[in-house]
Amino acid sequence: MIAVGTTSLRALETAAAAGELRAGSAETRLFIVPGYKFRIVDRLITNFHLPRSTLLMLVCAFAGMDNIRRAYRHAVESRYRFFSYGDAMLIERQAMQPQINTDKHG
Numbered sequence: 148m149i150a151v152g153t154t155s156l157r158a159l160e161t162a163a164a165a166g167e168l169r170a171g172s173a174e175t176r177l178f179i180v181p182g183y184k185f186r187i188v189d190r191l192i193t194n195f196h197l198p199r200s201t202l203l204m205l206v207c208a209f210a211g212m213d214n215i216r217r218a219y220r221h222a223v224e225s226r227y228r229f230f231s232y233g234d235a236m237l238i239e240r241q242a243m244q245p246q247i248n249t250d251k252h253g
Contacts, residue, residue: 151192153202156188157175158175160186161177164186166186168187179204179209180204181212183208189239190239191240193206194231194233195233195234210238
């Protein structure tokens with residue numbers, strides 16, 4: 148599933164909150180931060196967002212902070228245009244890292 152824009156990503160993830168994509172009409176208040184477990188969207192087309200913004204936080208949650216840092220470094224060095232009327236990027240969802248149980252009792 149490819150979302151075109153962060154608003155579409157939030158809408159799709161909200162529509163899939165029950166585990167499968169459901170059609171309907173609703174609003175979303177979904178606020179995505181690193182650690183969010185994406186359910187349905189695999190790829191995202193989005194602009195390069197402002198530093199320290201909630202949209203940049205969403206993109207980092209989706210693709211991983213290191214990947215986004217590399218992409219932004221490349222964009223700055225290559226003089227890409229940022230913000231609403233700037234250049235866009237296609238990013239893939241970062242694979243979830245397996246969690247390691249560090250509990251000595253478990």
